Amino acid sequence: MRPGRLTTPNVAGLVLLAALALLALAAEWVAPYDPAERTGAPFEKPGPAHWLGTNDIGQDILSEVIFGARISLQIGVLAAALSVALGTTVGLLAGFFRGALGVVLMRLVDMVLVIPFAPLMILLAAYLGQSVWNLIVVIGLVTWARPARVIRAQVLTLTGQEFVLAARALGAGPLRIIATHIFPGIASLAMAQFVLAASSAILVEAGLSFLGLGDPTQKSWGTILFYAQARNAFLSGAWVWWVLPPGLMITASVLAFALVGHSPHPSAART
Amino acid sequence: MSTQPLCISRKQVLNLLLTSALLAACSAPGQPTEPAEPAATQAPATAAVATEAPPPLATATSVPPTATAEPISLRVATITDETTLQPYTYVSGYPGWNMLSLVYDTLFILDTNSQPKPWVATGDQVSADGLVHTLTLRDDVRWHDGQPLTSADVKFAYEFYQANNHGRWTLPVRDIVSIEAPDDTTVIITLPAPDPSFPTRLLADVPIIPRHVWEGVTDPKTFENALGSGPFLLAEYEPEQFYRFTANPDYFAGKPGVAELLMPIIKDPTTVFAALKSGEIHATTRELAPELVAEFKADPTRRVLSGPGYATTLLQFNNERAPWDQAEVRQAVALAIDTRMLVDTVLLGLGTPGNPGWLHPAQPFHDPAIAATYDVERAKTLLDELGYTDTDGDGVREAAGQPMAPVLLVQANNPGRIRAAELIAAAMQEIGIAVTVSAEEGTSLTAKVWPDFDVAKGRDFDWTMFGWSAPVQIDPLRMATLVDSDVRYGTVNIGGYRSAEADALTAQLRVTTDPEAQIELVRKLEATIARDLPFVMLWYADLNYAFDPAVYDGWVFQMGQGVFNKLSFLPGVTP
Numbered sequence: 001m002r003p004g005r006l007t008t009p010n011v012a013g014l015v016l017l018a019a020l021a022l023l024a025l026a027a028e029w030v031a032p033y034d035p036a037e038r039t040g041a042p043f044e045k046p047g048p049a050h051w052l053g054t055n056d057i058g059q060d061i062l063s064e065v066i067f068g069a070r071i072s073l074q075i076g077v078l079a080a081a082l083s084v085a086l087g088t089t090v091g092l093l094a095g096f097f098r099g100a101l102g103v104v105l106m107r108l109v110d111m112v113l114v115i116p117f118a119p120l121m122i123l124l125a126a127y128l129g130q131s132v133w134n135l136i137v138v139i140g141l142v143t144w145a146r147p148a149r150v151i152r153a154q155v156l157t158l159t160g161q162e163f164v165l166a167a168r169a170l171g172a173g174p175l176r177i178i179a180t181h182i183f184p185g186i187a188s189l190a191m192a193q194f195v196l197a198a199s200s201a202i203l204v205e206a207g208l209s210f211l212g213l214g215d216p217t218q219k220s221w222g223t224i225l226f227y228a229q230a231r232n233a234f235l236s237g238a239w240v241w242w243v244l245p246p247g248l249m250i251t252a253s254v255l256a257f258a259l260v261g262h263s264p265h266p267s268a269a270r271t
Numbered sequence: 272m273s274t275q276p277l278c279i280s281r282k283q284v285l286n287l288l289l290t291s292a293l294l295a296a297c298s299a300p301g302q303p304t305e306p307a308e309p310a311a312t313q314a315p316a317t318a319a320v321a322t323e324a325p326p327p328l329a330t331a332t333s334v335p336p337t338a339t340a341e342p343i344s345l346r347v348a349t350i351t352d353e354t355t356l357q358p359y360t361y362v363s364g365y366p367g368w369n370m371l372s373l374v375y376d377t378l379f380i381l382d383t384n385s386q387p388k389p390w391v392a393t394g395d396q397v398s399a400d401g402l403v404h405t406l407t408l409r410d411d412v413r414w415h416d417g418q419p420l421t422s423a424d425v426k427f428a429y430e431f432y433q434a435n436n437h438g439r440w441t442l443p444v445r446d447i448v449s450i451e452a453p454d455d456t457t458v459i460i461t462l463p464a465p466d467p468s469f470p471t472r473l474l475a476d477v478p479i480i481p482r483h484v485w486e487g488v489t490d491p492k493t494f495e496n497a498l499g500s501g502p503f504l505l506a507e508y509e510p511e512q513f514y515r516f517t518a519n520p521d522y523f524a525g526k527p528g529v530a531e532l533l534m535p536i537i538k539d540p541t542t543v544f545a546a547l548k549s550g551e552i553h554a555t556t557r558e559l560a561p562e563l564v565a566e567f568k569a570d571p572t573r574r575v576l577s578g579p580g581y582a583t584t585l586l587q588f589n590n591e592r593a594p595w596d597q598a599e600v601r602q603a604v605a606l607a608i609d610t611r612m613l614v615d616t617v618l619l620g621l622g623t624p625g626n627p628g629w630l631h632p633a634q635p636f637h638d639p640a641i642a643a644t645y646d647v648e649r650a651k652t653l654l655d656e657l658g659y660t661d662t663d664g665d666g667v668r669e670a671a672g673q674p675m676a677p678v679l680l681v682q683a684n685n686p687g688r689i690r691a692a693e694l695i696a697a698a699m700q701e702i703g704i705a706v707t708v709s710a711e712e713g714t715s716l717t718a719k720v721w722p723d724f725d726v727a728k729g730r731d732f733d734w735t736m737f738g739w740s741a742p743v744q745i746d747p748l749r750m751a752t753l754v755d756s757d758v759r760y761g762t763v764n765i766g767g768y769r770s771a772e773a774d775a776l777t778a779q780l781r782v783t784t785d786p787e788a789q790i791e792l793v794r795k796l797e798a799t800i801a802r803d804l805p806f807v808m809l810w811y812a813d814l815n816y817a818f819d820p821a822v823y824d825g826w827v828f829q830m831g832q833g834v835f836n837k838l839s840f841l842p843g844v845t846p
Contacts, residue, residue, distance in 0.1 A: 036697075042616055043562055056562065057616050057690050130683050130710045216689045216710045230686040232560055234541050235548070 013259025020253050024069035031063035035219050043231075043238065052241045055224070056231040064219050065245045071220035073253065075136055075205045080198035082140030087147025088190050094148070095155025096178060106152070112145035121204065125213040132215050135208060139201045147193040151186050158185045192261050199257030206250050221246035342530030345823050347835070348537045348546060348555040352511050358478050359437055359491040364740055366556040368439075369835045370534070373516060375478035375499035378406060378425065378458075379470050380837065380846045385581075385745045385830040387470035388846035390524075391420065391479065391500075392458070401465030401784050406474075408456040412523045414481045414500050422452035427482035429460075435491050443473040467784045471746050502527040502840055511536060528825045528842040547573070547817055554818035554826070556835045561619040567817040574824070579623060579633045580814040581744035581831030584688065586679075586695060586807040587720070587737040589730055591767040594670035595677065599657055601804040606650035607702045608695060610643055614810050616694065617687050621815065625808025628797030629750055631831065636747035638794040641801045643808075650702045661703055668703040676705040677733035680719065683710040688736040691809060706734070721765045727758040730767060737806070739763065741832050744811075747793045751777035754800060768805030 006014075023030060032051075033039045037059065044054040052061040094105040121142050128134040158164060164181050172180075208214050209222025212230075216223055228234075228242040353367045354360045356374065361367040380390035389395070391412050396405040412420040429450050432440040448461040462469065481498055488494045497505040502524070503516035516532040535552065537543045544563060546552045548570075559567060559575065568575050586608070588595045595601060610624035623632060630637040654660075659670045667674045681692040689710055696706035711719075720735050722728040743749055743763065755761030755777045756769040776796045783789050816834045818826060825842045826834040838844060 036693075038616070038694075042619060056686075057694070126712055129712065129715065212684055212686075216683060216686070217693060217708050227686055229541065231562055232541060232544065235544050236562060236566060 016256035035063040076202035079139035079201035086144035090148040091151030095152040195261035379474035559815040581741035628801035680735040
């Protein structure tokens with residue numbers, strides 16, 4: 001993503017993301033019911049009172065899906081922020097201090113990268129316990145290595161540039177160089193990484209919650225899917241209104257983030 | 272549900288690990304997990320009387336219609352891997368024990384009313400002091416290799432369980448003073464004290480193993496031999512895939528109704544029921560989820576067998592932690608819970624609302640006068656009278672300066688219980704108690720509620736959703752284990768409830784063998800529990816099983832326990 005030069009996919013992504021964010025913020029006004037309240041009989045089919053029917057205890061599924069945007073986006077954004085903050089810090093340090101510290105940090109990155117991602121996440125989620133915050137921490141802790149590697153590469157390029165060498169020759173300390181010369185050069189890259197991380201965090205949250213490793217008392221899209229699966233929506237035909245809508249919302253938000261992060265210059269956004 | 276609960280939860284994690292793609296994966300959280308079932312089952316009082324000459328087994332002389340047709344090969348999906356399926360390696364209480372009972376025999380058997388009846392033994396003569404049981408064995412029972420089953424095998428088996436510890440078999444035989452086998456068909460067991468639960472807890476539960484196979488075995492957990500005397504032989508076992516049993520045509524109670532029983536292991540409920548719909552399997556040990564009952568009932572090619580289930584779901588208080596240590600507070604909580612609504616919502620009406628005195632209302636011991644009351648206003652009044660009012664206007668009452676805000680633990684893999692916990696939290700809000708529902712993985716929840724499955728090790732929780740499997744309910748005399756404050760007797764008193772009145776009743780129950788007196792004591796105990804409410808009984812879920820009647824229709828519903836039992840495979844046999 002390059003500020004000032006938005007491509008058509010970028011704009012489309014931003015519009016979609018804005019729409020989702022608006023939905024999440026205005027959930028109270030948009031949703032027909034309080035999703036925590038039992039407003040119908042269990043397992044009602046779609047009808048005028050409940051456009052997407054009701055879930056296993058008679059809560060309105062449409063309202064659940066709308067409120068689900070809140071939890072899912074919140075987890076996506078916060079987990080991505082944690083992941084990119086960690087990744088950026090490690091990338092900066094490893095790129096700038098190429099001595100022992102850099103070596104140790106990069107070996108750590110290599111280690112995290114080769115650990116099988118899904119099983120580690122499942123284990124961490126199972127042993128840390130079930131809460132939204134644990135989910136955010138788990139996703140953040142497992143996904144920071146990729147941004148770290150990308151950012152380190154950029155830092156390496158930057159530290160070889162003449163303006164950095166000049167600053168160094170003039171006696172600028174490492175902190176000052178990082179703050180005034182390096183960081184601006186990687187900020188847009190970190191932004192692109194953030195967008196990518198957010199879309200994968202939403203997907204991971206949905207996956208973990210679906211497996212019952214999220215917080216089952218929070219109404220995220222993944223949790224809706226967890227109950228749909230647990231109460232046999234796939235067998236009874238209820239999947240059309242119980243599984244598809246949250247599934248499409250997940251797809252939409254992942255797509256939105258991917259489009260925002262889309263760049264005509266592959267090197268900038270790809271990992 | 273299991274004798275090794277820790278293993279189960281590890282297995283679940285492992286299951287999840289094996290699912291490669293997160294979103295494509297289907298884990299199996301739907302099955303209600305009963306916490307570890309404490310070692311043994313005990314006996315209903317009616318069984319305590321000396322059994323007279325038993326009604327003869329209706330041997331299958333009247334040939335069932337299916338016997339003339341092709342030999343039946345029945346496919347029944349099961350939900351767990353029970354490893355090599357001998358008494359020391361099977362894993363779960365249900366369906367593991369039930370599968371074990373197809374291969375092995377017990378001296379007594381639970382009939383369709385879950386009452387112990389003579390089986391390999393033809394009767395149990397009890398001495399006047401209740402200590403000496405003289406059991407007569409049938410002389411036509413043979414092991415699968417043709418050797419006769421004699422009193423020496425029974426003596427050997429019980430002594431083997433005494434010497435080689437097992438979570439379920441050792442406890443009931445541990446205190447036996449002596450086992451004698453004066454001749455091939457007589458076993459004399461001497462107990463240290465009269466035990467009204469003897470027939471259910473031991474005779475109908477502990478499998479007999481062949482002496483000529485097990486003699487010299489030093490490490491039973493690694494011994495791979497499932498030679499028994501039951502209606503089926505274990506012909507093949509493929510780990511994590513299937514069990515194949517073949518009928519024992521010489522079975523003493525009659526030829527089994529199916530020639531071959533194939534049991535594929537399918538852990539995911541959706542997969543099981545999809546397979547049942549499509550006809551890939553003919554039945555399953557998994558209970559039908561409430562939302563699927565109507566669908567299978569509507570299918571003319573499938574049949575559903577239903578009945579009351581004895582597995583319980585309850586709201587357990589920590590009776591040692593203020594303010595929940597006050598019976599009046601617990602009463603107020605119970606008054607504000609609409610158990611009928613819970614059953615209608617979570618079970619879609621397919622269950623029985625809880626009896627505050629613990630026993631299932633279908634239990635003959637239950638006192639029909641005891642019933643739950645739902646009265647929110649009275650709950651509020653009760654709390655007001657205690658002085659627990661909302662003093663700071665935040666909508667939450669304070670008790671001794673502390674807000675009444677319990678954390679309600681719930682098993683994260685049990686969607687039904689999570690839903691119930693949410694509904695209870697909403698109900699509590701009405702009366703000014705702020706409940707936080709916290710879903711936890713099974714192992715970490717157990718560590719707080721029932722550390723090491725030993726109530727002597729204390730507890731660290733406010734409230735928790737809990738439940739006990741059917742055996743705890745089958746034997747009404749076992750109520751004592753739920754409430755006795757002495758950890759030797761109150762082995763599942765996980766809330767730390769303490770009442771001199773209840774203790775006195777349980778002490779009497781332990782030595783009472785007269786059925787009438789037992790009923791009276793049980794009802795008094797029920798009344799005590801219903802008044803003190805160490806826990807709130809929420810519901811007993813009905814058991815529903817779907818099967819394909821065109822392939823095999825011999826299923827027998829065993830009261831409170833379901834259809835997967837030995838009797839389902841023995842057409843026309845009534846113990």
